[in-house]
Amino acid sequence: MTFLHNIGLYIIMLQKMFQKPTKWKVMKELILKDTEDTVINSLGIISFVSFFIGGVITIQLALSTTGSFYPNYLVGYATRETIILEFAPTIISIIMAGKVGSFITSSIGSMRVTEQIDALEVMGINSINYLIFPKVIALLLYPFLISIAMFLGILGGMGACVYGGYSTMSDFIEGIQTDFIPFHMIYAFIKTFVFAFILATVPSFHGYYMKGGALEVGKASTTSFIWTCVTIIIFNFLITQMLLG
Amino acid sequence: MISVKNLKKSFDNNPILKGISCDFEKGKTSLIIGQTGSGKTVFLKCLLGLHKYEEGEIIFDNNNLESMNDLEKMTLKSNIGTVFQGSALFDSMNIEENVMFPLKMFKEMPFDEMQDRVNIVLKRVELLNSNKKMPSEASGGMQKRVAIARAIVNEPKYLFCDEPNSGLDPKTAIVIDNLINEITQEQNITTIINSHDMNSVMEIGEKIVFLKNGNLEWVGSKKDIFKTKNKAVTDFVYSSELYKKVRKMYLKS
Ligand SMILES: Nc1ncnc2c1ncn2[C@@H]1O[C@H](COP(=O)(O)OP(=O)(O)O)[C@@H](O)[C@H]1O
Numbered sequence A: 001m002t003f004l005h006n007i008g009l010y011i012i013m014l015q016k017m018f019q020k021p022t023k024w025k026v027m028k029e030l031i032l033k034d035t036e037d038t039v040i041n042s043l044g045i046i047s048f049v050s051f052f053i054g055g056v057i058t059i060q061l062a063l064s065t066t067g068s069f070y071p072n073y074l075v076g077y078a079t080r081e082t083i084i085l086e087f088a089p090t091i092i093s094i095i096m097a098g099k100v101g102s103f104i105t106s107s108i109g110s111m112r113v114t115e116q117i118d119a120l121e122v123m124g125i126n127s128i129n130y131l132i133f134p135k136v137i138a139l140l141l142y143p144f145l146i147s148i149a150m151f152l153g154i155l156g157g158m159g160a161c162v163y164g165g166y167s168t169m170s171d172f173i174e175g176i177q178t179d180f181i182p183f184h185m186i187y188a189f190i191k192t193f194v195f196a197f198i199l200a201t202v203p204s205f206h207g208y209y210m211k212g213g214a215l216e217v218g219k220a221s222t223t224s225f226i227w228t229c230v231t232i233i234i235f236n237f238l239i240t241q242m243l244l245g
Numbered sequence B: 001m002i003s004v005k006n007l008k009k010s011f012d013n014n015p016i017l018k019g020i021s022c023d024f025e026k027g028k029t030s031l032i033i034g035q036t037g038s039g040k041t042v043f044l045k046c047l048l049g050l051h052k053y054e055e056g057e058i059i060f061d062n063n064n065l066e067s068m069n070d071l072e073k074m075t076l077k078s079n080i081g082t083v084f085q086g087s088a089l090f091d092s093m094n095i096e097e098n099v100m101f102p103l104k105m106f107k108e109m110p111f112d113e114m115q116d117r118v119n120i121v122l123k124r125v126e127l128l129n130s131n132k133k134m135p136s137e138a139s140g141g142m143q144k145r146v147a148i149a150r151a152i153v154n155e156p157k158y159l160f161c162d163e164p165n166s167g168l169d170p171k172t173a174i175v176i177d178n179l180i181n182e183i184t185q186e187q188n189i190t191t192i193i194n195s196h197d198m199n200s201v202m203e204i205g206e207k208i209v210f211l212k213n214g215n216l217e218w219v220g221s222k223k224d225i226f227k228t229k230n231k232a233v234t235d236f237v238y239s240s241e242l243y244k245k246v247r248k249m250y251l252k253s
């Protein structure tokens, strides 16, 4: 029952997000600030994780595909497919659910418990539009972050592969270029846009509708992380089934 | 003037306000007092439109809240200033930006003019040279002053303050109470203050509304409070030895 109630509340929240918009002059500043908080400030961690996990993926692929049975370019090819199809869009989004998601929940949640949201409402401001809409717009830049993750993941893989002596640079690059299906890129970015929307709205929902005090803000962040992950994984499955299945 | 008639509000079938009727006059500070949990905040939030109530009427200068359309409600909201219990300052903005916020959102005026207006109200609440401080760097008393400045920057007709002096030392508490009272008289505002503090009652209690368990138990002024025979009021007001003594001395003289 509460589950259905929350789904309903979430949908109503999405509707309200587009009603009674905040003045553009103010909204512009909010979008810039949220872009910095969510996208720009994640560049470091995302680059770091992509580069090294890319390396690890490649080493493991190389180790399990040794022998003359496999073509030399296979490692590069498999690295590209793994990173573009799954690692960059999905795994990075899960990491972002922890980083950006809990940031969004705790910042909106603490505004709720300290009555800052009430203060917005009594002034006649649509607090849902004011707080959540700029985050959705800011995360439209999320595919940019994922592109960087894809690039650095493959670069890390190449580094690990060539310097670890698992294969040669030219074999790896040949692998990257083998059987490239442009639709896979489209699929990856469709996923990315959906995940961006989930990353902006699900944590906002948990922060906005929380009750209680400072302790509950912490709990809400945890719950929000779990639900953001679950939603991302479910949509990952559905989109993959629809587009590739 | 604000008239409230037979206001009823419950949460999950648990009645919190059980039919409250009361008038709040213009240019005057009315105090709502009562124990923690007696429904003071819920009452204010009904007036503010943050809670939906089941029954009753709330009338702002002959305009019934129920029969207002969205535009009229917006106009009403722009005429209300609110000071929340914990100040509710936006912690991502500095003091000046907090006070400027309502102007930025609702007024089409050049930045310099907004700046001037902000400085005027900050001066009025006696808060100078702190424009660029963040709320977290300000003391409790300063935060309250900022909250008051933000509430009056748009020159409201109505001012609602939820326990404006809670968490302050007694001296600062009285200063804040008096500040609100003076501004109310200067600008002819209809002001309602929630409080559980006897010092406020003695200081600015021209009109006192006593709530108990969601009922309006007693209405009067600070002079009446010494004479009243109402047991609920005397139990609440004279819970400390000091006030018992004060009452004895007052009645003797
Ligand atoms: N949003 C809410 N949901 C359920 N109960 C509430 C809510 N807000 C207040 N209450 C209950 O209403 C009663 C009065 O609360 P309140 O108005 O905050 O008291 P106070 O006089 O201390 O301001 C309390 O028992 C409180 O538990």
Ligand SMILES: [Mg+2]
Residues within 6 Å of the ligand: B040, B041, B085, B162, B163
């Ligand atoms: Mg209260």
